[in-house]
Amino acid sequence: MTRRDRALMQLAQAETRAENPEVREHIRAAREAIRAVAPTGLQECPACGRVGVPEQIAVHDCDG
Numbered sequence: 915m916t917r918r919d920r921a922l923m924q925l926a927q928a929e930t931r932a933e934n935p936e937v938r939e940h941i942r943a944a945r946e947a948i949r950a951v952a953p954t955g956l957q958e959c960p961a962c963g964r965v966g967v968p969e970q971i972a973v974h975d976c977d978g
């Protein structure tokens with residue numbers, strides 16, 4: 915996993931835990947900015963926001 919992938923995953927976790935809508939919006943914008951610079955090939959679960967390789971997302975324990 916690259917540092918960029920790690921950053922995206924950390925941001926995804928932060929977004930799911932942030933309770934302030936403005937904070938969530940900033941996190942979401944940061945993730946989009948990172949992704950725009952360099953696509954990762956990672957997939958995001960639409961239900962819980964978890965980010966990982968497609969094989970992981972397909973089998974993850976979803977809490978969304």
Ligand SMILES: [Zn+2]
Pocket residue numbers: 959960961962963964974975976977978
């Ligand atoms: Zn999920």
